[in-house]
Amino acid sequence: MLVGRSHECDQPEWVQSLPALSEPAFDISVSSREIDCEVNRRIRSGQPIYRIHTDRILALKPDLIIAQSHCEVCAVTPGDVARSGGPIPGARVLPVAASSVAGVWETIREIARALGLEERGAELAAREQARLDHLRARTAGLRRPTLVVLEWTDPIFPMGNWGPELVEIAGGELVAGNPGRHSSAIPAEQLAAAGPEYLVVSPCGFTLERASRELAVLERYSWWSRLEAVRSGRVAFCDGNLFFNRSGMTIARTAEILAEILHGLVSGEPTEARHWRWMRDVAAAGGRPV
Numbered sequence: 001m002l003v004g005r006s007h008e009c010d011q012p013e014w015v016q017s018l019p020a021l022s023e024p025a026f027d028i029s030v031s032s033r034e035i036d037c038e039v040n041r042r043i044r045s046g047q048p049i050y051r052i053h054t055d056r057i058l059a060l061k062p063d064l065i066i067a068q069s070h071c072e073v074c075a076v077t078p079g080d081v082a083r084s085g086g087p088i089p090g091a092r093v094l095p096v097a098a099s100s101v102a103g104v105w106e107t108i109r110e111i112a113r114a115l116g117l118e119e120r121g122a123e124l125a126a127r128e129q130a131r132l133d134h135l136r137a138r139t140a141g142l143r144r145p146t147l148v149v150l151e152w153t154d155p156i157f158p159m160g161n162w163g164p165e166l167v168e169i170a171g172g173e174l175v176a177g178n179p180g181r182h183s184s185a186i187p188a189e190q191l192a193a194a195g196p197e198y199l200v201v202s203p204c205g206f207t208l209e210r211a212s213r214e215l216a217v218l219e220r221y222s223w224w225s226r227l228e229a230v231r232s233g234r235v236a237f238c239d240g241n242l243f244f245n246r247s248g249m250t251i252a253r254t255a256e257i258l259a260e261i262l263h264g265l266v267s268g269e270p271t272e273a274r275h276w277r278w279m280r281d282v283a284a285a286g287g288r289p290v
Contacts (some may be wrong), residue, residue: 003060025051033154062091069095098247099161128134131252139171147172148196151204153214155185171259199229202240211237212282236261236277
């Protein structure tokens with residue numbers, strides 16, 4: 001039933017064989033500071049953050065176009081689709097948004113209803129919630145170390161939306177963040193003052209390799225070497241793009257990754273080295289995962 005994807009849709013791997021129908025409207029290989037400045041400039045000026053390949057969409061003749069309405073920055077929105085050249089004949093645009101774990105499951109059910117697969121959607125959401133319930137039971141009674149998860153490094157953005165719920169399920173205590181609300185920038189000194197035992201670096205849209213390069217950015221902060229998490233070697237760099245920034249089918253795995261980082265609890269196959277690495281390993285590789 002799926003005939004196209006956004007440029008960011010890459011899981012399961014088979015979807016990468018489908019045509020990509022969008023792309024960033026500017027160079028995203030620049031520094032995190034430059035990306036942040038350009039995104040803010042485009043928002044202020046009304047310029048697009050993404051380009052939509054309307055001609056490719058028209059050729060595919062879809063019945064349904066799914067877009068997210070939660071955040072103007074993170075991915076293609078219904079507004080982006082509308083501005084790209086007007087409505088697509090015969091296609092319904094379904095906007096989905098989630099700021100909580102319950103909201104993620106509801107978006108899955110929404111999409112299932114739109115496809116006429118309501119029962120399968122409900123079963124899928126229930127199965128993934130059961131994974132979270134199982135993990136919560138495994139971490140119950142463990143000491144809850146303090147933690148900050150960064151969704152951006154320059155400026156500093158601690159995690160928001162559904163992320164804090166995953167930290168709680170994984171057995172951690174978040175000391176900076178925005179449960180149920182968008183992630184927003186804080187003064188860097190606020191992170192230093194929070195003094196978390198663990199720090200997880202998972203910038204929005206960055207793969208593990210790209211996130212690892214942010215070590216050099218963080219090392220430029222004057223307070224970096226004084227952080228307890230840094231001094232004790234409890235800084236993990238993660239694939240934020242696949243796990244920490246997506247409100248979809250990977251959130252249960254995200255919680256399992258956090259439990260592995262915080263408590264050494266492994267669910268299924270170990271995720272260290274594949275989806276996350278300790279700072280010492282990133283540093284040893286010169287800012288790249290080994």
